[in-house]
Amino acid sequence: MSLNILALTCSQITRYLEKNYGKGKFHARALIREIIKTGNLQFQQAREFTNSPRLTVQLEQDLLLPSMEIIDQQEDSGTLKFVTKLKDGLTIESVIIPMKHYSTLCVSTQAGCRMGCIFCETAKQGFHRNLAVDEITGQLFSARFTLQKKIKNIVFMGMGEPFDNLDSLFQAIRVLNDPRGFDMALRHMTVSTCGVIPGIESLARQGMPQINLAVSINSASDKTRSMLMPVNQRYSLGKLKQALLAYPLMSRRVILIEYILIKGINDSPKDAEKLVNYLSGLTVRVNLIAYNPPDHGISSAGISRKRPQNLSLQSVDDNAMHQFAAILEAKGLFVVKRWAKGRSLQAGCGQLSGKNLHQSM
Ligand code: SF4
Incomplete structure (x- = not known):
């Protein structure tokens, strides 16, 4: 030991x-x-x-001692993606997103992912393994001391589904939060899930009410969501809403709803109205994110998830984003529009590619 x-x-x-x-x-x-x-x-x-x-x-x-080896870095408009080689040769990606005075670090919790969301670059790699606690916290160590970045926020939104690696996730949060150690405030950490209900329930029991919960919704129709995100076949929108209603939110806090807008699939006014209905009764902030197409096209994916034949995913234009947001805002929802900082890096939500995953094996 x-x-x-x-x-x-x-x-x-x-x-x-x-x-x-x-x-x-x-x-x-x-x-x-x-x-x-x-x-x-x-x-x-x-x-x-x-x-x-x-x-x-x-x-x-x-x-x-910390021994995370950064083997690649790419920067676009201040957003920095770095690739870390793990001891067994697998690689993971992390992203540093500049804010006004500090930066946000997007960390990975798994090498690959088994959730199979069709818009996601990580999903194309399949699942390799869960990250150990030090491989999660080590991403902050690298960002602070190797890359010399001032990190104030951490989002568990990189490669992998955090709630598919519960024990390491919760211990990593405790280590990151330790005031004698990394001293990251819980309110500056966000766990983002594709909707794994047992994970949401487990987070609620951890006694960390200040931590932020983000849920990737992407459609308020079970049919469309199941096509985009296979997790919906197990944890349907109805069950997910019950879990979110039961989640013990602190006063003046919100659940973050992530919605990636994909042209012709989930971006119509009807889709926006369905989303408004779905979110009624929940205290939320909606992050609308323009889908960030991969440079090599969805059709090159090589994993075995069920995907409609010839489905080509395309980004929305600014107009569609504004129209969708306007419908939500007219119903009193607070909306943040994001055009994915670091677009050329495939560094938006669910869009870390893991392109280097096998290069060093
Ligand atoms: S979006 Fe997240 S949960 Fe879905 S496949 Fe990608 S990494 Fe996994």
């Missing part, structure tokens, strides 16, 4: 040091200060360790 510093909170590290070395929070806090707070992997130089040479030698054998 080893001490995986990116996978544990300060209290857990303290317990580990107590149990294995008869040391405690003094050294746990020093380790975290050097490694997590300042990115200094030469923890031995800190006075707490120069004064404890025996412990230092033991920790040098025992401590798993």
Whole structure:
């Protein structure tokens, strides 16, 4: 057993040091200060360790230090996508989206994804495996210390369905939130799901009411949604709405509804009216996102999900986006229109491509 510093909170590290070395929070806090707070992997130089040479030698054998290797970076209009090679050779993608003073980091929770949404680049790769806790938190470590970005928000909206990797997700949130460690406020974290109801219910039981929940809806018709998102065949819109109604929202908080507008599929005035009806009774903010077509076309997908023959997905124009939004706004819904920052990077919601997934294997 080893001490995986990116996978544990300060209290857990303290317990580990107590149990294995008869040391405690003094050294746990020093380790975290050097490694997590300042990115200094030469923890031995800190006075707490120069004064404890025996412990230092033991920790040098025992401590798993951050070792995420960034193998590619691409930037478009300030949005930065970076590709990390994992220890087993798989790669994952993360995206840093610049805001006014700070940046938002979009993290992956799985290598690939098994949910099969037809508009999603990650889905084309199929599912490889869940990410371990340190592979999730390590994306923030890389963003802060390797790429030197000031990250204030984290969205679990990269490769994978977060609620398909529940244990690692919740432990990663605890580690990221630990005030002695990464110190990311829960209210600055958002978990985005394609609608996995047991995950929504489980998040509600975690005692983290400040964390934001985002749900990818994309159609208020079961038929269309099942075609776009196979998860709907298991967790239908009706069941999903019941789960959202039961979700314990804090006052003045909203559920974020993600809706990717795809030309001719879910962008008509009728689709907008259905969405208004579906969302009635829920406290929401709607993010409308223009579909970001891949540069190689949907027809080149090589995975085995059921997809209507010859279906070509196209983005909407600005006019269609405004018209759709106007119908929602006229019914009192708060709408944010997004034209997917980093469009050329395939870096919008559900659009990380994992193009490099096998390159390094
Ligand atoms: S949109 Fe999200 S849940 Fe759907 S296949 Fe892509 S990564 Fe998975």
